[in-house]
Amino acid sequence: MNGNGPATVLAVTQVVVLLVLSPLLIGLMRTVRARLEGRVGGGLLQPWRDLRKLHAKEPLRADGTTWVSVAGPMVLMASSIVVCALTPLLGTVTFDRLPDDLFVVVSVLLLGTVALALVGLDAGTAFGGMGSSRHMTIAALVEPTVLLAVYALSIPVGSSVLSRIVDARLADPASVMSPVSLLSLLALTIAVVAETGRLPVDNPATHLELTMVHEAMVLESSGRDLAWLELGCWLRLAALLGLLTTLLAPWGVVSHVSVPGLLLAAVTLTAKLALAAGLLATVEVFLAKLRLFRVPELLAGSFVLAFLAVTASYLVMPG
Amino acid sequence: MTGVELGIGCQLGLMCVGVLVAVTVPAVWRSVACGSVSVLLGATGAATGALALEGQHGVVELPTSLPLGGIAFDPAPLGGFFMLVAGAVGLVAAAFAIGYAHGPSGTRTSWAALAVFLGALQLVPAAGDAVSFLLAWEMMAVASTVLVLTEHAVRAEVRSAALWYAAMTHLSFALLLLGFGVLAGAGGGVDWASLQRVDPHSPSASVAFVLLAGGFATKAGLVPVHVWLPRAHPAAPSHVSAVMSAAMVKMGVYGSLLVTLVLLPAGPAWWGAVLLGLGAVSAVYGILQASVASDLKRLLAYSTTENVGLMFLALGTGLMLRAHHVIAAGDAAIVACLLLVAGHAAYKTALFLAAGSVLHASGERDLDRMGGLGVRMPVTGLVFGVGAMGAAALPVTAGFMAEWTLLQAVIHGGGPADRSVAVAMPIAVTVVALTAGLALLTFVKASGIAFLARPRSEGAAASHEATGAMQAAMVVTAAAVVALGLMPGVVTRAAARATGIDAGSPGLTRVDLSGVGARLEPLALLVAGALALAAVGAVSATARRRRRRVSLAWGGGGVRANPRMQYTATSYAEPLARVFEDALRPERDVVVTHAAESRYLVERVQFRQHLEDLIESRLYRPGLRWVDRVGVVGRRLQNGSIHRYLGYSFLALVAVLVAVSL
Numbered sequence: 001m002n003g004n005g006p007a008t009v010l011a012v013t014q015v016v017v018l019l020v021l022s023p024l025l026i027g028l029m030r031t032v033r034a035r036l037e038g039r040v041g042g043g044l045l046q047p048w049r050d051l052r053k054l055h056a057k058e059p060l061r062a063d064g065t066t067w068v069s070v071a072g073p074m075v076l077m078a079s080s081i082v083v084c085a086l087t088p089l090l091g092t093v094t095f096d097r098l099p100d101d102l103f104v105v106v107s108v109l110l111l112g113t114v115a116l117a118l119v120g121l122d123a124g125t126a127f128g129g130m131g132s133s134r135h136m137t138i139a140a141l142v143e144p145t146v147l148l149a150v151y152a153l154s155i156p157v158g159s160s161v162l163s164r165i166v167d168a169r170l171a172d173p174a175s176v177m178s179p180v181s182l183l184s185l186l187a188l189t190i191a192v193v194a195e196t197g198r199l200p201v202d203n204p205a206t207h208l209e210l211t212m213v214h215e216a217m218v219l220e221s222s223g224r225d226l227a228w229l230e231l232g233c234w235l236r237l238a239a240l241l242g243l244l245t246t247l248l249a250p251w252g253v254v255s256h257v258s259v260p261g262l263l264l265a266a267v268t269l270t271a272k273l274a275l276a277a278g279l280l281a282t283v284e285v286f287l288a289k290l291r292l293f294r295v296p297e298l299l300a301g302s303f304v305l306a307f308l309a310v311t312a313s314y315l316v317m318p319g
Numbered sequence: 320m321t322g323v324e325l326g327i328g329c330q331l332g333l334m335c336v337g338v339l340v341a342v343t344v345p346a347v348w349r350s351v352a353c354g355s356v357s358v359l360l361g362a363t364g365a366a367t368g369a370l371a372l373e374g375q376h377g378v379v380e381l382p383t384s385l386p387l388g389g390i391a392f393d394p395a396p397l398g399g400f401f402m403l404v405a406g407a408v409g410l411v412a413a414a415f416a417i418g419y420a421h422g423p424s425g426t427r428t429s430w431a432a433l434a435v436f437l438g439a440l441q442l443v444p445a446a447g448d449a450v451s452f453l454l455a456w457e458m459m460a461v462a463s464t465v466l467v468l469t470e471h472a473v474r475a476e477v478r479s480a481a482l483w484y485a486a487m488t489h490l491s492f493a494l495l496l497l498g499f500g501v502l503a504g505a506g507g508g509v510d511w512a513s514l515q516r517v518d519p520h521s522p523s524a525s526v527a528f529v530l531l532a533g534g535f536a537t538k539a540g541l542v543p544v545h546v547w548l549p550r551a552h553p554a555a556p557s558h559v560s561a562v563m564s565a566a567m568v569k570m571g572v573y574g575s576l577l578v579t580l581v582l583l584p585a586g587p588a589w590w591g592a593v594l595l596g597l598g599a600v601s602a603v604y605g606i607l608q609a610s611v612a613s614d615l616k617r618l619l620a621y622s623t624t625e626n627v628g629l630m631f632l633a634l635g636t637g638l639m640l641r642a643h644h645v646i647a648a649g650d651a652a653i654v655a656c657l658l659l660v661a662g663h664a665a666y667k668t669a670l671f672l673a674a675g676s677v678l679h680a681s682g683e684r685d686l687d688r689m690g691g692l693g694v695r696m697p698v699t700g701l702v703f704g705v706g707a708m709g710a711a712a713l714p715v716t717a718g719f720m721a722e723w724t725l726l727q728a729v730i731h732g733g734g735p736a737d738r739s740v741a742v743a744m745p746i747a748v749t750v751v752a753l754t755a756g757l758a759l760l761t762f763v764k765a766s767g768i769a770f771l772a773r774p775r776s777e778g779a780a781a782s783h784e785a786t787g788a789m790q791a792a793m794v795v796t797a798a799a800v801v802a803l804g805l806m807p808g809v810v811t812r813a814a815a816r817a818t819g820i821d822a823g824s825p826g827l828t829r830v831d832l833s834g835v836g837a838r839l840e841p842l843a844l845l846v847a848g849a850l851a852l853a854a855v856g857a858v859s860a861t862a863r864r865r866r867r868r869v870s871l872a873w874g875g876g877g878v879r880a881n882p883r884m885q886y887t888a889t890s891y892a893e894p895l896a897r898v899f900e901d902a903l904r905p906e907r908d909v910v911v912t913h914a915a916e917s918r919y920l921v922e923r924v925q926f927r928q929h930l931e932d933l934i935e936s937r938l939y940r941p942g943l944r945w946v947d948r949v950g951v952v953g954r955r956l957q958n959g960s961i962h963r964y965l966g967y968s969f970l971a972l973v974a975v976l977v978a979v980s981l
Contacts, residue, residue: 055862056862056863056864057864058864058865058866058867059864059866059867060866060867060868060869061866061867061868061869062868062869062870063868063869063870064691064694064772064773066693066694066700066770066771068693068771070866074852074855074856074859075852077851077855078848078851078852078854078855079848079851081851081854081855082844082847082848082851085847085851086847095843097829097838097839097840097842097843098839098840098843098844098847099837099838099839101723101837101839103722103723103726103727104714104723104839104844107712107713107714107719107723108714108844108848110711110713110759111713111714113759114711114713114759114763117763117767118763118766118767118771121763121767121768121771121772121886122767122771122772123772124690124691124771124772124773124882124885125884125885126884126885126886128886129772129885129886129890129891130886132763132767132886132891133764133886133890133891133892133893133894134894136759136760136763136764136891137760137894137895137898139756139759139760140610140753140756140757140759140760140895141756141898142756143752143753143755143756143759144749144752144753144756146752147726147748147749147751147752147755148745148748148749148752151730151745151748154730155730158731158836159836159837160726160727160730160837161837223862223864223866224859224862228855228859292894293894293897293898296898307745307749310745310748311745314741
């Protein structure tokens with residue numbers, strides 16, 4: 001049990017850092033987008049102000065809704081927190097009995113996905129069902145890509161534990177640029193974009209009901225329920241973007257917990273996330289949303305990349 | 320007399336008592352009396368299985384007047400595992416049936432058949448030689464056919480379903496008879512020890528493997544011999560569907576394990592590849608059909624095909640890896656197979672019993688006509704939800720731990736040592752991942768559409784919660800789904816003992832695959848989740864404004880939202896049906912009626928979608944038509960003309976004379 005103290009410190013730090021950062025990240029992305037489109041935008045702090053407002057507002061519940069409408073947002077939020085705690089974003093110290101195994105992280109993430117989809121269905125409106133149906137279809141098709149990409153990354157290391165994968169990359173930075181790694185990261189990027197509902201899969205800024213996915217599911221929620229849904233999704237985005245950047249540039253991630261080390265890691269993570277988010281927002285300005293029925297083609301493409309990565313990892317690996 | 324002998328003896332006795340009670344007790348007391356006997360039968364079976372799993376021996380021999388030798392029951396640990404699973408499922412299903420069985424499912428025949436069925440399910444894994452095995456197998460098949468026929472007088476489709484089931488189950492029996500015949504011929508005896516003498520690399524062993532695998536795959540409902548499953552499950556009463564799906568199809572898995580691990584261990588690598596391929600195709604096809612199905616029990620039946628597919632995939636992976644000397648990962652895959660068996664037994668029982676409760680309360684099996692059941696039947700909704708989480712392999716259920724173990728085995732099994740393994744393992748990961756994703760959608764659809772939102776029919780609106788006894792039985796299954804997920808160490812240990820693998824698991828609550836360097840304690844995950852949820856709840860509690868009820872959901876700008884405007888199960892799966900259009904070939908029929916005044920005004924749109932099982936329509940229908948045609952042609956041989964029959968006799972006589980003279 002002696003290994004669990006530092007791991008707990010690390011997990012709590014990661015959750016706190018991401019909780020603070022994720023709304024700022026969304027603020028940054030919206031500002032970048034607004035500036036590039038010639039608007040002023042709400043500023044970096046606007047998402048935080050939105051959350052405060054939603055928390056204070058009176059939540060409404062339509063007749064016929066069940067406890068799912070209340071519990072669903074909280075489950076989504078809790079699943080995002082667990083994902084943040086487990087993903088090696090600041091350090092690679094793991095719990096004894098709960099390694100940050102990728103299959104575990106993905107299934108916790110999926111628990112949040114399911115909670116969101118059920119919230120969409122609960123009120124019994126056409127839009128909620130539509131969003132929920134599309135959301136689950138995308139999630140179902142993303143899953144093979146994610147697992148296969150991680151499988152490719154895990155072959156050289158011999159473990160599906162994310163911390164071990166990051167450790168191996170820290171020890172041998174050249175492995176980041178190997179074809180296996182690049183292919184699987186590319187596949188993973190597409191999967192993350194689809195999973196977090198960014199362009200070109202879903203337009204986070206849309207209010208046109210017929211095209212929206214995420215927004216359609218949260219139409220019925222208000223007040224703090226909506227706040228949890230929004231913050232939960234932002235946290236997911238931050239954690240997944242963080243994971244991608246950590247896999248691509250593992251520098252700054254500590255393998256022993258110490259105050260200066262964690263501070264440095266937090267600063268590096270902030271810089272990496274800001275860069276990634278800025279890049280994502282910039283690319284999004286030049287993209288249009290894909291038709292829903294073209295999305296599977298994109299995901300099939302990413303799946304092929306992941307499969308190539310697995311095949312390549314067998315060919316590249318010696319003996 | 321050992322405990323196992325006592326247990327099997329008690330079961331044989333209880334079976335007879337069950338039939339006797341069903342025939343003699345008056346209708347008023349029948350359900351309680353027969354149900355209690357069946358519960359006892361299940362409990363005895365589970366206890367016997369547990370003893371056999373612990374390694375206790377016991378032989379029960381029944382003398383027969385047949386020239387086949389005696390009938391012997393001598394359960395090994397592997398059989399014990401399956402007896403335990405079948406007994407536990409039988410126990411809960413029988414307890415549920417006490418409150419559930421009414422009308423046709425509460426008749427003498429139905430109760431007597433249930434007792435025989437539950438008994439036979441115990442005797443199959445207990446059998447000590449091929450003849451006893453086949454006899455128990457046939458008893459199980461006949462009893463279950465009678466049970467499928469229960470509602471034949473009320474619903475016409477039941478008869479056709481029973482016919483399909485009887486035909487397929489006898490195909491399975493015929494293949495097994497041939498397979499065991501080949502083995503017995505080569506080994507010189509019908510007991511397991513004689514069959515073990517056959518060299519697994521000999522041609523006769525391979526012939527026997529193909530025949531036996533075919534027979535067991537038919538019982539297990541693998542593609543392409545799955546066609547009876549989606550017919551028989553909706554036709555049978557729900558407690559019977561639960562036993563059939565959670566226990567009976569597992570006998571196919573048991574048989575495959577028996578053949579590949581006990582009778583013919585260390586067979587050639589292609590055996591594993593065949594099982595892996597069969598399992599992979601079944602898993603993907605099953606879950607794809609389940610995701611677009613809107614009949615709740617049909618959906619569950621296809622999901623059974625998927626789950627059994629995953630079990631065969633795990634077994635095939637294990638055999639293949641062992642044949643290539645990747646022992647640790649191979650062992651982990653075989654343990655994963657048994658974890659899947661135990662997990663599936665728990666959550667499929669929960670799902671079928673909950674579906675039965677829904678059917679009982681609303682009279683609906685069609686998801687498109689359900690809705691709002693969560694408010695009206697909260698316990699059923701919760702049980703279905705937990706079962707659905709298990710089926711979708713979400714943490715921390717039994718299904719999650721089983722799939723986690725399987726994935727660990729697969730990703731640690733891939734190595735560049737052998738090309739076929741290097742190709743098979745990524746495909747296995749893909750299949751597991753795709754089925755996991757589609758299962759998620761399927762079960763969100765099933766539970767969300769049925770239990771959330773507003774009622775889509777009068778039956779759903781008027782539904783009510785099940786009786787206390789039925790609720791208790793369902794809650795037990797839901798608890799089992801979570802308990803097996805939180806204590807995977809117990810199941811892993813049992814699975815390792817059943818398959819003779821060295822168990823590396825020190826704790827009850829964790830899986831420790833030391834051979835492949837992976838471990839997980841789901842309890843820790845649960846604690847982490849609970850802490851996170853508590854933190855979220857605490858922040859929520861600081862909010863001052865209370866929740867306010869409003870009468871209507873937001874209806875797109877003030878329009879009164881009609882329940883008919885909701886998404887249905889069909890519309891929920893529509894994007895997926897489009898994505899997999901080529902594999903599913905849905906028939907869509909859209910009729911637009913325009914208003915008389917203008918073509919631009921639409922008065923009514925009618926949409927029909929019909930999804931057929933492609934394998935059934937492309938493979939079985941042409942085959943059946945061909946057999947039909949042969950039959951019609953064959954009829955000409957016997958047209959009633961006495962001259963022709965005399966001609967046949969004459970020809971036969973000539974043929975005999977010619978044969979004798981040669």
